[in-house]
Amino acid sequence: FKVRRGLRWLSNIRKALQEMADAHEELLHQYQKLEISERTLQTQTAQLKTAYDIATSIWQKLDIQETLKTITNVLVNETGFLMASIELSKDVDSKDINIKAQSGTASVSVAPIRQDIIVKDEKIGELILYPKMEMDYLLVKQLLEYLTPVINIAIHDALLLRAVTDYGDNLEQKVSDRTLALQKAWDDLTEKNKLLKEIQQAQNRFFTNISHEFRTSLTLILGPSKQLSVSSKEEGTKSTADLIHRNAKKLYKLVDELLDLSKIEAGEMKLKVSPQNLVALTKEVSNSFYSLAERKKIRLTLNSELSEIIVYVDKEKLDKILTNVLSNAFKFTPE
Numbered sequence: 001f002k003v004r005r006g007l008r009w010l011s012n013i014r015k016a017l018q019e020m021a022d023a024h025e026e027l028l029h030q031y032q033k034l035e036i037s038e039r040t041l042q043t044q045t046a047q048l049k050t051a052y053d054i055a056t057s058i059w060q061k062l063d064i065q066e067t068l069k070t071i072t073n074v075l076v077n078e079t080g081f082l083m084a085s086i087e088l089s090k091d092v093d094s095k096d097i098n099i100k101a102q103s104g105t106a107s108v109s110v111a112p113i114r115q116d117i118i119v120k121d122e123k124i125g126e127l128i129l130y131p132k133m134e135m136d137y138l139l140v141k142q143l144l145e146y147l148t149p150v151i152n153i154a155i156h157d158a159l160l161l162r163a164v165t166d167y168g169d170n171l172e173q174k175v176s177d178r179t180l181a182l183q184k185a186w187d188d189l190t191e192k193n194k195l196l197k198e199i200q201q202a203q204n205r206f207f208t209n210i211s212h213e214f215r216t217s218l219t220l221i222l223g224p225s226k227q228l229s230v231s232s233k234e235e236g237t238k239s240t241a242d243l244i245h246r247n248a249k250k251l252y253k254l255v256d257e258l259l260d261l262s263k264i265e266a267g268e269m270k271l272k273v274s275p276q277n278l279v280a281l282t283k284e285v286s287n288s289f290y291s292l293a294e295r296k297k298i299r300l301t302l303n304s305e306l307s308e309i310i311v312y313v314d315k316e317k318l319d320k321i322l323t324n325v326l327s328n329a330f331k332f333t334p335e
Contacts, residue, residue, distance in 0.1 A: 068101030
């Protein structure tokens with residue numbers, strides 16, 4: 001019994017030692033993963049800090065030379081490059097320039113890394129970096145892929161500010177001259193609009209007055225011609241009176257349209273709406289064109305699934321609209 005108990009005790013100790021060994025191995029594995037994560041986090045932190053410093057450099061210095069110097073300083077101090085150099089040969093307008101900035105000291109034993117500075121799909125300069133011997137080439141490549149767009153944008157914005165600053169020397173005078181010219185143009189336009197309004201008002205008054213005069217005269221013609229047509233027993237006189245009456249009515253209608261046009265332009269036209277049967281109103285207008293349709297050999301038909309469609313309209317205005325539409329249609333339609 002004692003031997004069995006001792007053997008069981010030894011077996012338990014062996015099992016515990018194996019479990020401790022497995023746990024130690026797992027701890028080592030997790031520690032290695034933690035170290036990798038820590039290095040990755042450090043790399044990403046350095047990338048973010050470098051990108052932030054570069055992105056804010058343009059706002060710290062409005063001068064393009066100082067901006068480039070700030071970028072090269074950040075690349076040397078934050079990322080560990082031995083030397084960083086930026087050379088610009090063109091500006092944002094593709095004009096030739098020669099601007100250089102450099103930080104750090106190069107080593108002849110290290111091959112430089114060259115990266116094009118691209119703005120609007122055009123090379124405007126070059127970034128030259130000298131890495132330290134112990135720097136991982138893969139990490140350097142990842143860092144450049146991350147930072148290159150930030151550097152390009154920062155340089156682009158700095159060049160834009162440079163162009164604006166150069167243009168700003170005489171910008172205030174140009175703005176002042178332009179403002180005066182615009183003010184003069186506005187004053188001229190205001191004066192012309194005032195004259196046009198006065199002319200329009202005079203024209204409306206003229207048309208209104210002359211329309212009333214025409215209406216008065218035509219009214220004096222319509223009454224006697226109608227009376228003569230009714231009372232005359234002589235066929236020739238009756239026919240002449242009817243002709244005078246019809247043409248006087250046409251003139252009266254034209255004068256009404258001229259008066260309506262003056263009211264519309266003066267903004268005084270008002271609609272007098274009432275419930276109307278659209279079918280009957282349209283039929284009434286179209287009936288007056290049947291004789292014209294026969295003369296011009298044009299087939300005119302009116303189709304409606306309903307005998308009554310009640311709408312709120314100004315009967316007089318709708319009558320004029322339909323009459324004008326049909327008149328133009330018959331005027332320009334061949335046989």
